[in-house]
Amino acid sequence: MSSAAIIVACGLTVGGFVSSSEFTTHAVTEGNRAFRAMIDTDAIGYELPDYSTLDDAQTYEPLSCTIRERGIDGEESVVDAARDLLGLATQALEQRAEATNDTVLMTFLAEIFKELGELSRAEAWFAKAGENGDRNAIIDLVVLFEEGQRIDEAAAWLAKATELGDSPSMLTLADLLKRHGRVAEAEEWYQRAIDARVPEAFQAVVALLKEQGRMAEVEQWHWRVIDTPDP
Structure with missing residues (x-):
């Protein structure tokens, strides 16, 4: 469960970002105005910005630390109002992201839901952004899957990224498989990464062989690299 401070x-x-956007709704605008009026800016120690840009909207983490330190999250009515506003604001964001296929908004939504502990919704939006070609969203989704020990799903998404032409994901996939003891599969993906001339792929497979005491194979891989034609 997310903390009261992060909710506020x-x-x-x-709420500030959506209420300042062209896709805001009357409910969000009024909800944001009423919610800000509940916040004691003297307790925070500075005048709150309007959070009208996406960069501003992504400062919730340091803000949550201030809110926690100053005890602003201690009032149940404030937390409830924040939760209500978030429901309205994220709904407007979801509609906008769906309508425009905007991967920036999709990943922003995913990050917010992750912070709020709503992991299934975070996964859904990382996946939507990934399906629209956002590699960073795929990597974030893979991290969630790996944390949840859903390794097959993580591997499948990285393989999907390679199909979209993202060669570095070959190395990321190989490293994932290596971490979870699937060495034979890892070696196959290291080879693909080497074939694609992914930086550090050769060093990664050499490290794997050394960890397993397979020193005789290091030279074989060295010659494989030399014999690999440019892609």
């Missing part, structure tokens, strides 16, 4: 911080930042 996200309410301020996400």
Whole structure:
């Protein structure tokens, strides 16, 4: 469960961003105005910005630390109002992201839901962004899957990234498989990464062989690299 401080911080930042956008709704605008009026800026120690840009909206983490330190998250009515505003604001964001296929908004939504502990919704939006070609979203999704020990799903998404032409994902996939003891599969992907001239792929497979005491094979891989034609 997310902390009250992060809920309040996200309410301020996400609510502010959406209420300043062209896709805001009357409910978000009024909800944001009423919520900000509940916040004691003297307790925070500075005048809150309007969070009108996406960069501003992504400052919820340091803001949550201030809110926690100053005890602003201690009032149940403030937390409830933040939660209500977040519901309205994220709904507007979801509609906008769906309508425009905007991967920046998709990953922003995913990050917010991850912070709020709503991991299934975070996964869904990372996946949507990944399906639209955002490699960083795929990597974030893979991290969630690996944390949840869903290794097959993580591997499948990295393989999908390679199909989209993202060669570095070959190395990322090989490293993932290596971490989970699937050495034979890892070696196959290291070879593909080497064939694609992915930087550090050769060093990675050499490290794997040394860890397993397979020193005689290091030279064989060295000659494989030399014999690999440019892609």
